[in-house]
Amino acid sequence: MSTQALPATTAAANTETHQYRHKSQRWQNARGYLGLALLIIWGLAPFYWMVVTAFRDVDYTFDTTPWPTHVTMQNFQAAFSTSTGNHFGRALVNSVIIGISTTTIAMLVGVFAAYALARLDFPGKFLILGAILGASMFPGVALVSPLFQLFSNIGWLNGANYQALIIPNISFVLPLTVYTLTAFFSEMPWELEESARMDGCTQGQAFRKIMLPLAAPGLFTTAILAFISSWNEYLLSQQFSTNITQPVTVAIAQFTGALPRQEPYTTVMAAGTIVTVPLIIMVLLFQRAIVSGLTAGGVKG
Amino acid sequence: MSTTATQTAPPTRSRKRGPKSLNAGQGRRGVLLVTPTLILLAVVIMYPLVRAVIMSFQKDSGLDPATGMFSEGGFAGTQNYQHWLLQQCAAAGGTTQPCPPGTLGSQFYDALFVTLFFTVVTVFFEIGLGLWFATIMNRTFKGRGLVRAAILIPWAIPTAVTAKLWFFIFAYEGIANKLLGGVGIKPLLWTGDAWPARFAVIIADVWKTTPFMALLILAGLQLISSDVYEAAQIDGASKWQTFTRITLPLIKVPLMVAILFRTLDVLRIYDLPAILTNGGGGSGHATTTLSILVINQIRAGFNSASALSTLVFLLIAFVAFIFVRFLGADVVQRPPGKEAAKRRWFRRQPVAAEGE
Structure with missing residues (x-):
């Protein structure tokens, strides 16, 4: 900042602050790094514990060595094993089917x-x-009893009726999609569209040829957010899924081990790791876009 | 005052509307484009909502668990609501009696208390930690991408997995009790005893959702120009003064929006307590939230469950209304056009009391 233009007294005060700032610079840096370390531990520590346990031999479930010990792949095999009545592999496929269908419908309509x-x-x-917006704050639990009655009347609560899971998911994915996309769209340089229209495009043409390519990142981000929110859904899926259509969240919550009444911790941690890894990869690749999508509606009010 | 107003003002003023001829037919096209979304939302939200309200005034048919008599169903008046609000359960001879302890009906006020307790405590911690995290991220530039990725991980993990993860952490022989043992605290029955179970849910929820809060607040912080802080520093404002007089008023709108979203999320919380503590904890319903009570009730009768879920809906709508109307959580983006200004019911509150 330039001190010359300021009146003498302020300039003096300014130099003082400057010196003060200089002295405490190192302390501030240290505190900054401490803060960053804290945030990284906050985000990673429980997740790290899940991964470490996932690779740990079941006999050492409660070993608290902070690094991987007794490493084994058995838990991952156990997670996919169907011998104890779990169908984790099928549940993964189901979650993908439900997630992609919900996202596609919500995007096609919402855009x-x-x-x-x-x-x-x-x-x-x-x-x-x-x-x-009100719809996005709607409590999912208010859908359950009417839809449960309706779906059981029309026979959707057994067999491979994926629509019984996709339709309820639309209730929260579609508002999220419209809301996020609206925020993205109102940020875009629409002057370009107007110039295209001046040059003779119709509004539809201007949208398809000029704006859609520009909107691609926003569309992509919204699709990721929509998919994640569908992938993570539990309440409605638990009510409307069958053994065949069960998504991963429900499968993990009900995981049973070889011994009755004994929680198969290491297997569940392995299953949890498998479910989470695709999301972590998405987060690492698209973190900037995800953050802008998450905050798009919130701050540009 | 002026800063906040400009910061949140609609971008419409600067946007030039084209000549009239280009915009002819906008109204019809707009309605046409919005219609599919509205139809879908009507099917997946409005229909169930209206249906639930209708069902809530019907009697549940089937064997009445209290009387052992077969009940025919039919119009119930406000009986289902009385069941929950006034704790009136059906008794022999068609009369009612106070719900005996242990029945789902008697759990309504406990569930309401637990839900509100979770809401107040988690949102309180999330505001504090969220503000702190956001300031840390705002201050540093090196490694911000890394931190943002790390902090997004709790947000991205499915709640069902989060619940199982913390169930393992809070196991009797788990790491939480080991760490507590290190500072001389006896192991707790985290998912079994009433209060530890409640706090287990709160800790897991705060861990998972503080990042969302922090990122929303950070986005608000980044809109504040550094000039404002330099001016404050020159004027000799203390750190606390800078925070309360500059930062807080300037991030009021995004902060209130974040608090609104989180409050409504916790009011309908289901996954975490349902999986982490099996919906019970301690006395059997220490972590039974309103949503869990609805799901438990469905097995006993759709219609009284509908009355309860309608009550949950009304509670959430009421809280959302309070936030938007009186606390300045300006969630609805003012769209372009004068249409916005005409609509009285969603008009934003004047950004009062910020400019003193």
Whole structure:
């Protein structure tokens, strides 16, 4: 900062602060690194413990050595084994099917609504935006009893009725999608669209040829957030899934071990690691985009 | 005042509307584009909601567990609501009696208390830790990407897995009790005894969701220009003054939005207590939240479960209304156009009391 332009007294005060700042610089740096270390431990320590346990021999389940000991792959084999009535492999496939279907439907429908909400002027728009936001805060538990009755009446609660899981998931994935996309769309340089229209494109053409490529990162981020929220769903899936359609979250919560009434900790940790790793990879690759998607609705109010 | 107002002002002012002819038919096209979303939401949310309200005024048919008599169903009036709110259970001869202890009906106020307790305590810790984490991340530039990735991990892990992970950490022979033993505390029955079980849920939830809070707050912090802080420093403001007089007012809107989201999330909490403590803990229902009670009730009768889930919905709607109307959680983005200004019911509160 330039001190010359300031009145003399302020300039003096400023130099003082400067000196003070210089002295405490090292202390501040140390504190900064301490803070960073704390945040990294906060995020990683419990997760690290899950992974270490996943690789640990079942006889050493409660070993508290902080690094991997008695390393084995047996827990991962056990996680996929169907001999104790778990169908973890199938549950993984189910979660992918449900996640991709929900995300695709929500994106296909939501992208138009978000475009209209961010871009067009029409009666009742503000009310609709409020309703969609309200929908995203809707308690899932309020869906359970009416949908349970409906689905059991039409025979969706047995066999391979994936729609009984996909349709309820849309109730929270679609509002999230519309909300995030609207926030992304209202940040975009729409002047380009207007120039395209001046050059003779229709609004539809301008959207497809100019705006859609620009919107790709936002669309991609929203799809990731939608998929993660569907992948992590438990309450509705637990109510509406069958042995065949059960997603991973439900499978993990009900994991049974070889011995009755004994929690198969190491196997569950291995299963948890498998479920989490794809998400961790997504987080590492797209962390910047995910953070911007998460905060898009929140701060640009 | 002016800073906050500009910061949150809609980007519409600067956006030039094109000539009229280009925008002709916008209204119809807008409605057309929004319709599929509205239809889907009507099917997956409005229909179940209305259906639940209708069901909540119906009697559950089947054998009445209290009387052993077959009940025909039919219109119930407000009986299901009385069941929960006034703790009136059916008794022999078609009369009612106070719900005996141990029945689901008698657990309503316990579940309400547990839910509100979880909400207040977790949100309190999340605000404190979230602010702290956000300041740490805001201060440092080296390794920010690494920290952001690390802090996103608890957010990304499915809640069901989080619950199982903490179930292992809180096992009797688990690492939590080992660490407590290191400082001379006797091992706790974390997932068995009432209060340890409640705090196990709170610790796991705070661990999982503080990152979300911190990232929202950080996004708010990053909007504050460093000039403001330099000015404060020149004026000789202490750190505490800078925090309470500058930072907090400037991040009020994103902070309130984050608190609103988290509060509504905890009010409907299900996964964590259901898996981590088996929905019970201690006396059998020490961690039974309202959502868990609804699910337990479904097996006993759809219609009284619907009454309870309608009550949960009303509670959440009421809290959301309070936040948006009175606490300045300005969640609805003002869309372009004057339409916004006309709508009285969602109009933002004047950003009052920030400019003193």
